Amino acid sequence: MERSLKIPNTWECPKMNARSKPRVLVVEDKPSEREALARLLKLEHYEVETANSAKQALTFLHEPIDLVISDLKMSKSSGLDLLRYWKEQRRETPFIMVTAFGEVDSAVEAMKLGAADYLNKPVNPEELLLLVAKCLESRRKDQTISELQLRLDRRLGFERIIGRSQAMLTVFDQARRVAMTETTVLVTGESGTGKELIAEAIHQNSPRRNGPFVTVNMAAVPSHLAESELFGHVKGAFTGATDSRVGRFEAANHGTIFIDEIGDFAGESQAKLLRVLENRTVTPIGDNDDRSVDVRVVAATSRDLNAMVADEEFREDLYYRLNVVNLHLPPLRERREDILLLVKHFLQDLAQRLNRPQLSIDQPLCEFLETYDWPGNIRQLRNVMESMAVLAPGDLLTVDDLPTTLHDCSRRNDSLNIPPGMSLEDVQREAAEQALAQHEGNRTHAAAALKISVRTLQRKLKAWGLDNPTVSESALFDGEGHRHEATASDENELEEV
Incomplete structure (x- = not known):
């Protein structure tokens, strides 16, 4: 099977719509009035279709009609019936209703059903043409907005996240379901797995999609500025606060806030974050007044919050408040x-x-x-x-x-080569060296591949003389820069590789 990859030359520029003239449907049971309206619109270079009843008008329902002009009262089905049914099928089509004197109540009902406007008989030609132009321009803008929204959805939604594995399909399914709710989401996974992409896709597929999507990475915010970053401050609240500042929660009002690396959030500030999540109010530093915020919260971490809770590094109540729905992204x-x-x-x-x-x-x-x-x-x-x-x-x-x-x-063989007479100790050493080479020296990942603890791997390396003070110190940290602490089970772990 051919395994090489080459860029397919399949992209084509979208073709312009071949239909250059707006298409208007005129519905009127009186032949003279129907033809008069059609003639007026044709003089203005509109493409015109006509129908003598609501039933005939519905034959155009699945054709490209840009505007419908319909009489309100007709001999058989009324214009209201046509409007009601058409809007159920194609809500985007604008309607102009034509009414006789004394039909104001029916005209008001038509507006409630979705008509763009109405005109009284006898129709003023100039007024009709102005209204037609206005409706078509509004439809054009709506179409442009819809097309831009669709392009934005494709760019920021789940479609831009690459993955066909069962693990990722499960994540997509769960994320789509939770997106339509207001539920707080905790996205977990190793660094580089795409947690922010998932968070942004959740926002883009939620009812808050037209609101702001605000991100803040707690690993990049100094601990003494974390509260100011999230909740804001007023002028003079602390040294250097020369102006008032709106916090990220207020900036995300009516939208979504994505708090990345929530595990790096300072312990003394966790209680204040918990209060915001529970009460949906923030108090800027130096202010005495609470400010209500309407925000959906999505948090993410590459750390083990369960272990941090056990070690009292992360508040248990905050963890449960954040971990309402957990989406875990698998490593590559x-x-x-x-x-x-x-x-x-x-x-x-x-x-x-x-x-x-x-x-x-x-x-x-x-x-x-x-x-x-x-x-x-x-x-x-x-x-x-x-x-x-x-x-x-x-x-x-x-x-x-x-x-x-x-x-x-x-250039290394993935299989372990064991020459005759090789001792068990040498086999263990070769396995450890290969694992470290395959994982670019990352001891956390190498230990995981060998199915032993980092503590055991460090002890073995030291015994083999493959450790040194510099490397030993760096080995105490994993790939995300978090310190590895030994557990009680490490002390009793079998010396096996």
């Missing part, structure tokens, strides 16, 4: 069937941005990308693809174009 190594889909997507984007339309990758590189564990997940894969696309001398990317850190990994 657990959804390998999505890797080539992501590679193709990144390749297409890079080909366009770098003006290299012939970019493709060969089969050995495909196989390596699929089997590598990607400790940095999608973010790492994207960066590797960009590095290769920028630096490769040719348009066909190969294993030789991999960054240096991955280039060595690609």
